[in-house]
Amino acid sequence: MKAMSNDRPQAVCASDFASIVGEENAVCLWENIELGQQKRIQQAITSGNSPSCIVYPRTQQQLAAVIATAHTNNWRVLPCGSGSKLSWGGLAKGVDIVVSTERINQLIEHAVGDLTVTVEAGMKFSDLQALLAKSRQFLALDPTAPESATIGGIVATGDTGSLRQRYGSVRDQLLGITFVRADGQVAKAGGRVVKNVAGYDLMKLFTGSYGTLGFISQLTFRVYPLPEASGTVVLTGKAEAVSQAADILRGSALTPVQADLLSTKLVSSLGLGQGLGLIARFQSISESVKEQSNRVLEVGQKLGLDGAVFAEGDEANLWQRLQERIHTTGTESVITCKIGVLPTAAVEILNQVELGLIHISSGLGLLQLENKNQVLKVRDELRSCGSDAYGGLRLRTQANSGFLTILSAPVAVKEEIDVWGYTGNALPLMRRIKEQFDSKNILSPGRFVGGI
Secondary structure, rough: OOOOOOOOHHHHHHHHHHHOOOOOOEEEEEHHHOHHHHHHHOEEEOOOOOEEEEEOOOOHHHHHHHHHHHHOOOOOEEEEEOOOOOOOOOOOOOOEEEEEEEOOOOOOEEEEEOOEEEEEEEOHHHHHHHHOOOEEOOOOOOOOOOOOOOOHHHHHOOOOOOHHHHHHHHHHHEEEEEOOOOOOEEEEOOOOOOOOOOOOOOOOOOOOOOOOOOOEEEEEOOOOOOOOOEEEEHHHHOHHHHHHHHHHHHHHHOOOEEEEEOOHHHOOOOOOOOOOEEEEEEEEEEEHHHHHHHHHHHHHHHHEEEEEEEEHHHHHHHHHHHHHHHHOOOOOOOOEEEOOHHHHHHHHHOOOOOOEEEEEEOEEEEEEEEHHHHHHHHHHHHHHOOOOOHHHOOOOOOOOOOOEEEEEEOHHHHHHOOOOOOOOOOOOOOOOOOHHOOOOOOOOOOHHHHOO
């Protein structure tokens, strides 16, 4: 593969794209990029490699032309939105340019009656929620960094939180996608109606593909009516009792929209009490929320657990603090990992780590680990094979059906150990998919499983 040489003048790179994007500040040389943005980019690429520039197209047409130019010149591209999740995934190799979609951010269509919305990939999640709220609707995702995360970035990283308890994952809510191929051509899959299933496989492929298959430019989602009322119950206490409460909740007719198990340190750091925790949120009509919350409290009382109910501002503040705490690290050396285990094994895992959260039904969650040795130890215990792959394939383990992948970690750690930890047999298939979509390997090279 021909790559841009390290001694290529940066001004040449800029001039190649300036005529396409046209506007001032739409192409920024590396040395002129704000330091915070430089740091975010460096967390996504191998050490010793700095891209020549970052390009900000404003339309899908400009994006297509930028990618076509990169394809013609064999320049390696790191796609990004706002950069809030650039630290996730593997390290891209030999990146020549960064292309951001954050200025491609318009609302295309909101079909209120059909409960669907179509937006450009660079729209901020918080801005979309504000637009939907005017019609008493919302997108049922709770991603990391909701104020800065873009819709395209959320899909590219498959980023959803505990709302998947009720509404499913990103790919479950995605109805249509438009993307720019590695050669600069625009392609579409799916549609703007809930029952359209055409192109479903493509949407699954792009969810969690980390920009290795194409540049997402436009997305259509199903949306939901805002609930009338909301309430959250927190139970805390001994691990065995919390585990029993989770089993009871899973097997009951109760319908929480969010339900997570919390590690001891996470519980104490949020000021929720002592021991492990179970947090469950109910959203419906007021009477249903009160009844279901009370039933969870009764379960906790019978098991000797402490219980508390949060509503309105206190509830919103609790969930915000919870997300901030699980994603905020005290030091740069801390490693944030995504874990997936059998739900019944969640308490056992949380007892072994200081800071962690696992959803009670899916068994997916987040852990903060201190160093690479702890990562390897947990992986060894799980006998992990990896994580979700192209096409929504679940890469299962040999023992506990679990996996542990690194989201964010120091670059040195990611260069020493495999971020994905995958040892299954699907790599040849994934490589063929990559070859079909990006034969020159110019899009996020090295970011995905197996160095794809």
